Amino acid sequence: QPANNGPVRIGFITDMSSLYADIDGPAGAEMIKWAVQDFGGSVLGRPVEVLTADHQNKADVASSKAREWMDNQNLSMLVGGTSSGTALAMAKVAAEKKRPFISIGAGSSRLTNEDCTPYTVHYAYDTVALAKVAGSALVKAGSKNWYFLTADYAFGHSLENDAATVVKANGGTVAGSVRHPLNASDFSSFLLQAQGSKAQILALANAGGDFTNAMKAAKEFGITKNMKVAGLLVFINDVHSLGLANTEGLQLADSWYWNQDDASRKFAKRFFDKYKRMPSSLQAADYSATTAYLNAVKAVGSTDSDKIMAHLKSVQQNDFYTKGKVRADGRMVHDMYLFQVKGTKESTTPWDYYKTVAKVPGEQAFTSLADSKCSLVKK
Amino acid sequence: MRHSKLTTVTYLAILALLLAAPLLGLYPVFVMKLLCFALFACAFNLLLGFTGLLSFGHAAFFGFAAYVTGWFIRSQGWTPELGILAGVVVAALLGLLFGAVAIRRQGIYFAMITLALAQMVFFICLQAPFTGGEDGLQGVPRGSLFGVLSLASDTAMYYVVVAVFIACFLGISRIVTSPFGQVLKMIRENEPRAVSLGYEVDRYKLLAFVLSAALAGLAGALKTVVMGFATLSDVHWSMSGEVILMSLLGGVGTFFGPVFGAGIVISLQNLLADKVGEWVTVIIGVIFVVCVLAFRKGVVGELLAWMDRRKARTQQA
Amino acid sequence: MEIFGIPHQAFLGQLMLGLVNGAFYAMLSLGLAVIFGLLDIVNFAHGALYMVGAFAAWIMLERWGVNYWLALVLAPLVVGVLGVAIERLFLKHLYGLDPLYGLLLTFGLALILEGAFRQQYGVSGQSYPVPELLSGATNLGFMILPNYRAWVVLASIAVCLGTWFLIERTRLGAYLRAGTENAKLVQAFGVNVPLMVMLTYGAGAALAGLAGVLAAPIIQVTPLMGSNLIIVVFAVVVIGGMGSILGSVVTGLGLGVVEGLTRVFYPEASNVVVFVVMVIVLMLRPAGLFGKSA
Amino acid sequence: MTKELLRIEDLHAWYGESHILHGVNLAVQQGEVVCLLGRNGAGRTTTLRAIVGLTGTRKGSVRINGEEAIRLPPHKVARLGVGYCPEERGIFASLSAEENLMLPPVIAAGGMSVDDIYAMFPNLKERAASPGTRLSGGEQQMLAVARILRTGARLLLLDEISEGLAPVIVQKLAEMIRALKARGYTIVLVEQNFRFAAPLADRFYVMEHGRIVQQFAQAELQGNTAMLQEYLGV
Amino acid sequence: MPAEFILETQGLTKEFKGFVAVNHVDLKVRRGHIHALIGPNGAGKTTFFNLLTKFLPPTRGTITYNGVDITHEKPAQTARRGIVRSFQISAVFPHMTVLENVRAALQRNLGTSFHFWKPESSLSHLHDRARQLLATVGLQEFADELTVNLPYGRKRALELATTMALEPELMLLDEPTQGMGHEDVSRVTELIKKVSAGRTILMVEHNMNVVSSIADRITVLQRGAIIADGPYAEVSANPQVIEAYMGSTDTALQGAH
Numbered sequence A: 001q002p003a004n005n006g007p008v009r010i011g012f013i014t015d016m017s018s019l020y021a022d023i024d025g026p027a028g029a030e031m032i033k034w035a036v037q038d039f040g041g042s043v044l045g046r047p048v049e050v051l052t053a054d055h056q057n058k059a060d061v062a063s064s065k066a067r068e069w070m071d072n073q074n075l076s077m078l079v080g081g082t083s084s085g086t087a088l089a090m091a092k093v094a095a096e097k098k099r100p101f102i103s104i105g106a107g108s109s110r111l112t113n114e115d116c117t118p119y120t121v122h123y124a125y126d127t128v129a130l131a132k133v134a135g136s137a138l139v140k141a142g143s144k145n146w147y148f149l150t151a152d153y154a155f156g157h158s159l160e161n162d163a164a165t166v167v168k169a170n171g172g173t174v175a176g177s178v179r180h181p182l183n184a185s186d187f188s189s190f191l192l193q194a195q196g197s198k199a200q201i202l203a204l205a206n207a208g209g210d211f212t213n214a215m216k217a218a219k220e221f222g223i224t225k226n227m228k229v230a231g232l233l234v235f236i237n238d239v240h241s242l243g244l245a246n247t248e249g250l251q252l253a254d255s256w257y258w259n260q261d262d263a264s265r266k267f268a269k270r271f272f273d274k275y276k277r278m279p280s281s282l283q284a285a286d287y288s289a290t291t292a293y294l295n296a297v298k299a300v301g302s303t304d305s306d307k308i309m310a311h312l313k314s315v316q317q318n319d320f321y322t323k324g325k326v327r328a329d330g331r332m333v334h335d336m337y338l339f340q341v342k343g344t345k346e347s348t349t350p351w352d353y354y355k356t357v358a359k360v361p362g363e364q365a366f367t368s369l370a371d372s373k374c375s376l377v378k379k
Numbered sequence B: 001m002r003h004s005k006l007t008t009v010t011y012l013a014i015l016a017l018l019l020a021a022p023l024l025g026l027y028p029v030f031v032m033k034l035l036c037f038a039l040f041a042c043a044f045n046l047l048l049g050f051t052g053l054l055s056f057g058h059a060a061f062f063g064f065a066a067y068v069t070g071w072f073i074r075s076q077g078w079t080p081e082l083g084i085l086a087g088v089v090v091a092a093l094l095g096l097l098f099g100a101v102a103i104r105r106q107g108i109y110f111a112m113i114t115l116a117l118a119q120m121v122f123f124i125c126l127q128a129p130f131t132g133g134e135d136g137l138q139g140v141p142r143g144s145l146f147g148v149l150s151l152a153s154d155t156a157m158y159y160v161v162v163a164v165f166i167a168c169f170l171g172i173s174r175i176v177t178s179p180f181g182q183v184l185k186m187i188r189e190n191e192p193r194a195v196s197l198g199y200e201v202d203r204y205k206l207l208a209f210v211l212s213a214a215l216a217g218l219a220g221a222l223k224t225v226v227m228g229f230a231t232l233s234d235v236h237w238s239m240s241g242e243v244i245l246m247s248l249l250g251g252v253g254t255f256f257g258p259v260f261g262a263g264i265v266i267s268l269q270n271l272l273a274d275k276v277g278e279w280v281t282v283i284i285g286v287i288f289v290v291c292v293l294a295f296r297k298g299v300v301g302e303l304l305a306w307m308d309r310r311k312a313r314t315q316q317a
Numbered sequence C: 001m002e003i004f005g006i007p008h009q010a011f012l013g014q015l016m017l018g019l020v021n022g023a024f025y026a027m028l029s030l031g032l033a034v035i036f037g038l039l040d041i042v043n044f045a046h047g048a049l050y051m052v053g054a055f056a057a058w059i060m061l062e063r064w065g066v067n068y069w070l071a072l073v074l075a076p077l078v079v080g081v082l083g084v085a086i087e088r089l090f091l092k093h094l095y096g097l098d099p100l101y102g103l104l105l106t107f108g109l110a111l112i113l114e115g116a117f118r119q120q121y122g123v124s125g126q127s128y129p130v131p132e133l134l135s136g137a138t139n140l141g142f143m144i145l146p147n148y149r150a151w152v153v154l155a156s157i158a159v160c161l162g163t164w165f166l167i168e169r170t171r172l173g174a175y176l177r178a179g180t181e182n183a184k185l186v187q188a189f190g191v192n193v194p195l196m197v198m199l200t201y202g203a204g205a206a207l208a209g210l211a212g213v214l215a216a217p218i219i220q221v222t223p224l225m226g227s228n229l230i231i232v233v234f235a236v237v238v239i240g241g242m243g244s245i246l247g248s249v250v251t252g253l254g255l256g257v258v259e260g261l262t263r264v265f266y267p268e269a270s271n272v273v274v275f276v277v278m279v280i281v282l283m284l285r286p287a288g289l290f291g292k293s294a
Numbered sequence D: 001m002t003k004e005l006l007r008i009e010d011l012h013a014w015y016g017e018s019h020i021l022h023g024v025n026l027a028v029q030q031g032e033v034v035c036l037l038g039r040n041g042a043g044r045t046t047t048l049r050a051i052v053g054l055t056g057t058r059k060g061s062v063r064i065n066g067e068e069a070i071r072l073p074p075h076k077v078a079r080l081g082v083g084y085c086p087e088e089r090g091i092f093a094s095l096s097a098e099e100n101l102m103l104p105p106v107i108a109a110g111g112m113s114v115d116d117i118y119a120m121f122p123n124l125k126e127r128a129a130s131p132g133t134r135l136s137g138g139e140q141q142m143l144a145v146a147r148i149l150r151t152g153a154r155l156l157l158l159d160e161i162s163e164g165l166a167p168v169i170v171q172k173l174a175e176m177i178r179a180l181k182a183r184g185y186t187i188v189l190v191e192q193n194f195r196f197a198a199p200l201a202d203r204f205y206v207m208e209h210g211r212i213v214q215q216f217a218q219a220e221l222q223g224n225t226a227m228l229q230e231y232l233g234v
Numbered sequence E: 001m002p003a004e005f006i007l008e009t010q011g012l013t014k015e016f017k018g019f020v021a022v023n024h025v026d027l028k029v030r031r032g033h034i035h036a037l038i039g040p041n042g043a044g045k046t047t048f049f050n051l052l053t054k055f056l057p058p059t060r061g062t063i064t065y066n067g068v069d070i071t072h073e074k075p076a077q078t079a080r081r082g083i084v085r086s087f088q089i090s091a092v093f094p095h096m097t098v099l100e101n102v103r104a105a106l107q108r109n110l111g112t113s114f115h116f117w118k119p120e121s122s123l124s125h126l127h128d129r130a131r132q133l134l135a136t137v138g139l140q141e142f143a144d145e146l147t148v149n150l151p152y153g154r155k156r157a158l159e160l161a162t163t164m165a166l167e168p169e170l171m172l173l174d175e176p177t178q179g180m181g182h183e184d185v186s187r188v189t190e191l192i193k194k195v196s197a198g199r200t201i202l203m204v205e206h207n208m209n210v211v212s213s214i215a216d217r218i219t220v221l222q223r224g225a226i227i228a229d230g231p232y233a234e235v236s237a238n239p240q241v242i243e244a245y246m247g248s249t250d251t252a253l254q255g256a257h
């Protein structure tokens, strides 16, 4: 348990330099600092400090750093950034040291399923939601026979699994899958393997740089001619770097889009002024989660982890990013969206990329408590 | 041994420091990590410094043992000492395999072959089902030593690590001065001559390799128990490079050099990681270059040489 | 049409990719062999120089719009000059010492180069576009052959043969070979060895740089691209035996193909197949396929 | 009038930190054969190496053909017309015997032709295609001498060339040195084998502990046996 | 009763890519002899030694040692049987003391060389024997010197002491006096004579003074084959030997050195 005096320290460990750095990274860290500033810079009369570190997508780096902060810096709460492998590792340390851990960038549904802990909150999205929202839309649109190109680590595995379940549930079939290392430099041989499968759809169960590179290579090798290539986790940064010409019509699932309402646009504008690009959903969630935590501290009057967790699990959040609630298993349940990338002509202003196809209520998007394998859920 | 009085004093001082470290407010997890790497470097130095073989694949033993130990403790519920034992045994076997292949070639080839074999182990760890791939093995519980003494507290764990480290350090010193160690020395000095005296040098090299691998495995296994995880970083070639740097920086072929080198490298990484980002790699590289160019004996080696010179001078005078 | 139950497109495609990879193995192991042969240094920085070559091409394109063909000449030159600088500043001091020091020093240099580029460009890759002239693919009827990849294979074979000829069949080559064994003595005969060694390292580095430029349009240009490759190349070198230049070329191409085939039949093993081959070869022929038996 | 081809003054040389030569002085006239005698470790080899520039640091003066060579790198020294045959022979393993023979670049006109060389050392012709170090010890020695005869060097520095050779070959080498002298070569011999060197040399220098301690001419040989006995045990 | 000949080769042949370096050599070495092997450069003497000590595998032929066929044994095995060679270049452990050099050889018969858990002091009892051996070669005062610091001749002496520590029955010496000054040559010659007591020595030597003064029997090799075999006086008078090896007759008796 964190000591109840001295500064309140919030830690943020994420990929600052590698393939996920644009999606979250340094800008994500800045969002946490903004949230603290906007909160007034202190809570319960104690100053709030933000520590940040780069885990380079290495679980060992993430968990050592987390442990050190908790042992030596009296860390009150940890925000986990991108990459599920690191998030699972940090969740373990946080549980051992009894500190709230809010995972944002990581997608693996294991965080609130097999590997749930009393101190984990999974805030933004997860692989089940991606599968259910993006996957089922594709199957329903007629892509019945699937082949996966999967990033070979916790996130890719979860996403492939969860998507396969959805495909099968909707009457589709899975022809096979091939796994590529995280941050792969050359996708050609994986794509040739996929090409041999004769499946209708090549689903990319990866993200960030891996997703964009796989898309490009698929084009170069002519895969796009006889297969439909779809991303299961696509961020606005990816669409931006690939360009609308290459992504038009792509359907994708996300938890937030900068242009969805006034509050979002206001946040987005402030972000844009600093970074000359629009925030990703993760960066928005970083801000939102920090605020939620600080509110909880204020509400319970201490940084006591158990009290805070109880509080977080009892109140409804309501801000520009989310209108949801944390469930017993730690899952933050909120609405998810199915977006479609606009064509070059439809897009009128800079970063005007998405149109909303569907808004999926949280209860439908995420695993139901009844299906949860989390030991915290009483059945 | 040379400088025996000074050596004893130094060792006693270090022993005292080790025992008192937690009381002095040093972060025990950090010191434990440091000791694990120091042990790793000593194991490596047994091979490079005392047999003259440069292995560029020692991460394989360190890392694979880390996985094996982690797996037995986490998935099979073994007690830590059994898990560590399993790691050491597997590392020794792996050492036997590596050795059997690599010892057929000498010098640089030996280095490249060990590197390549280690890379193979890396890929196996990346793909094998029990290692957790890129995510690594997470959340390995420390458990209770012999099922009774809980290691959950850092202090308990710390003294166990210190005990193991001291035992191994003394063990290595013994190996080096043993009859076997004498043969290793002959091999390093003049291999054909050793053959002509009737020593089947390959067997001696192999035993040295296996011992070194087993100790490196012990270091990795211990690290898993301390830190609670085993990941690909442990088997990556850069880890093999790091352990070389530690030995080189401290002083190849000296007893205490590798410990010192490990101390410097680990502290540097710790200190710099947050402040300079990727420059850490650059800094490590620069240290490497400086060591090789100007500092081949390493810190401890240069110190010993300096004391030798001084002694010689005072004798002359 | 299928070959062993694998659609022929995938089969030939993988074979083709294997050959392309093999071309890089060949070029890099060739450079390694030249440097090793002549300076007795296992150039661990070779991978990093390859990476620098690719980055040089990419930076030239981004900053100054230098096109591929020009970069194909300029980038190796840049890397060659870097090599000369490395030789003058560092390696020069190691001659006559145990070759292991050369390995360690260049390992340090590799870390420095890699770290510096990581610091500057991060680890996620940069894309380099395929040059206009070579973009597109040729449909050979039985398979689709991306033009650029065909070019890489041809270019690398030409480079390798040229280097082989220079070293094994010319007087300069004889100086170089003798210089590796006893540079002092060759110098005492009146050959300007320091100059020769410097240029050799520069040339070896330039060769790595050239491979880097050739690779840039195929893979992501990342600071890590070299270190991932170099260890496989070491294995290739061990398999081929450092004895002959031609050996490293043949082995490089051959192993690329073996790897490609493995990807078809047992993809899980494709990462390790080269190392497995290495173990087998070492068991049967400790000196490597083309090495002179000790 | 004879000309001074080599003059060494106050030559000091070091290997690392060990100071080996402590001020060597000697001079060799054109066309002369001069022999350096001394015990093992006296510094004779080091003297030759220092002339060519193969020791660590060196100080003093080495004039070859009137040109100061002390600050020149070895390849420039060689270009002044110096041929060096090292004590350890220095045959290259990666070159064939013939490539070894052809290796040293020709630095001046007037060297021996390859045919002459093969006539002098028939073994070499027979083993021409073998890797250099696969030759027997003695064959390597022949090769080491033979290859500097090709280059046109006029000042030959020969270190223990009779070592390890069969008596017939040693006799041949003696003939060869006479023939070279007749052709006007200038030769500095370092020899352990006094009986080989005694009839060949015009003058002798005796070294001890990195210094020249004695010098005498061929004619004075008889009168110096007692001294030689003391220094060399001959 | 031990056989009269300690070592016999039959039809021993070594070819290098078609070049015959050792050609069908039948050699018998009598127990207790100092047997010299001479011959012009490139005759195949070193190669022959290499065959005997298993550093090279023979192309054809057999080697019998003490009645046992050892043709296909490994180098270390023949060493343990009692055949020990010295090298053409001096072979010592430079950064070990003189005493440790000798101990290195004595240690082998202890059977504890794989015992990595025993202390160094478990070897101390060898020191007496080591000092004895050093005394035989006149190196007793140098016992605690580092070997690098010894002059060349003494290194050869040390090498001899080390070799003797193995209690060899048969010693193979390849040019033991090469590169030595005159004093050292006579010292080493004396030494060889001394240590030959109770053992057999086969040596290659170009220095005819040495050969004539200590060899019991001489075999002359030319182009890999034996051209003469017998006592010194007989062999040195053989015109074929004079032509192939000794050169002009007047130097024959005194040798070139």
Ligand SMILES: Nc1ncnc2c1ncn2[C@@H]1O[C@H](COP(=O)(O)OP(=O)(O)OP(=O)(O)O)[C@@H](O)[C@H]1O
Pocket: D015, D016, D018, D020, D038, D039, D040, D041, D042, D043, D044, D045, D046, D047, D087, D192, E152, E179
């Ligand atoms: N590379 C070296 N490093 C250090 N010391 C050396 C080196 N080479 C020779 N020495 C030392 O220099 C001294 C002179 O050696 P040098 O070889 O010149 O003697 P030499 O008269 O030629 O004797 P030799 O008969 O042994 O050839 C010796 O004490 C020797 O140990």
Ligand SMILES: Nc1ncnc2c1ncn2[C@@H]1O[C@H](COP(=O)(O)OP(=O)(O)OP(=O)(O)O)[C@@H](O)[C@H]1O
Pocket: D127, D130, D134, D135, D136, D137, D138, D139, D164, E016, E019, E020, E021, E039, E040, E041, E042, E043, E044, E045, E046, E047, E048
């Ligand atoms: N490994 C090898 N490969 C090819 N030829 C070889 C090899 N070893 C020796 N030879 C050749 O075999 C012949 C005999 O060589 P060896 O070394 O036995 O001669 P030697 O009698 O010891 O001569 P020396 O008195 O000059 O040392 C030589 O002509 C040599 O070139």
Ligand SMILES: CC(C)C[C@H](N)C(=O)O
Pocket: A020, A023, A024, A082, A083, A084, A085, A105, A106, A107, A108, A155, A207, A208, A233, A282
């Ligand atoms: C930001 C994301 C690309 C990270 C990825 N979803 C993961 O869980 O590892």
Ligand SMILES: [Mg+2]
Pocket: D044, D045, D046, D087, D159, D160
């Ligand atoms: Mg000499």
Ligand SMILES: [Mg+2]
Pocket: D136, D137, D138, E045, E046, E047, E088
């Ligand atoms: Mg010989």
